[in-house]
Amino acid sequence: MSDRTTAPVTVCADPWAELKRFTAARIAVGRSGSSLPLAESLAFRLDHARARDAVHTPFRRAELAESLRGAGIACVELESGVGGREEYLTRPDKGRRLSEKSVAVLQGLDKGFDICLAVGDGLSARAIHENAPDFVSACVRMFVQAGFSVAPVCLVENARVAVADEIGEILRARLSVILIGERPGLSSPNSMGVYLTMSPRTGTTDEARNCISNVRDGGLSLVEGVRKLGYLVEEAFRLGLSGVGLKDRMAAGHLPFGLSESAITGGMPKS
Structure with a gap:
């Protein structure tokens, strides 16, 4: 007599599976015995590798500078005070200041x-390579058409957010904005953050900044990111401050500085 069971095999649909259409988060991964299914385990390892690669991918600064100059945007290539990528990761303080040469x-x-x-x-x-060229072009166009003077765009290798404070202080700018690659997650290795600071000075602390996070395809679109930045800059100049005192109350469809949508976003895709 065969030892093989004749009991029917029951496969149950995962009630969470439908939610996968709405998020890249790791939900409804299932299980194989007490472990993850092989496909999910391999997918996790792939996403982890992508996140690590994002951290260690070299900044193609010269390529970005060439692209911006080709679009008629003045820029300058700078570096922070760290000696290399490993020091950048272990000494965040050095990434907040420029090198003597850059100063x-x-x-x-x-x-x-x-x-x-x-x-x-x-x-x-990677976040900068994929998102910054179009975002910078749209921002500069928006600010110039709104009547603001804009310094040459500063491209900083091994940068931390606060390096924009020193840049703004040296250039005597009323407001600084920095686009920077965010710490990669397992579903978002290409997320760009945008920080703005009114009256930038070395030593400024984070409560004096405003942040727009997760600018990328699959997150906050470039168009909406530019629009949001325009609104925050508009309010920062109106109130004379940034940070915790500047609240995001932007109405849906708001067009900063009274500009048309085409003047703000140009031909950038909306998705």
Whole structure:
């Protein structure tokens, strides 16, 4: 007589599976005995590798500079005070300040701008490579059409958010904005953050900043990110402050500075 069971095999639908359409988060992964199914285990390892790669991918700063200059946007290439990527990861304080060479470069530029715009690789150069070129072009166009003077865009290798404080202070800018690669997650290795600070000065602390997070395809779209930044800059200049005193009360469809949508976002895709 065969030892094989004749009991029917029952396969139950996962009640969470439908929610996978709405999020990239790890839900409804299932199980195989007491472990993850092989497909889910391999997917986790792949996403973890992508996150690690995002942290260690070199910043293609010269390529970005060439792209911006080709679009008629002045820019300058800078670096923070760290000696390399490993030091960047272990000494966040050094990433908040410019190297002596970069300070000298900025001191040779004109001073007294309404806005200085910086771009830093942060913890994901991939996020900058994928999102910053179009975002910077739209921002500069929006600010200029709104009547603001904009400093040459500062491209900073091995940057932390606070490096924009020193840049703004040296250039005597009224407000600083920095685009930076955010710490990659397992579902978002290409997420870009945008931080703005009114009256930037070295030593400014984080409660004096506003942050727009998760700007990327699959997160906050570039169009909405530019619109949100425009609103916050508009309010920062109106109130004379940024940070915890500046609340995001932007109405749906708001167009900053009274500009048209095409003047703000140009031909950027909305998705």
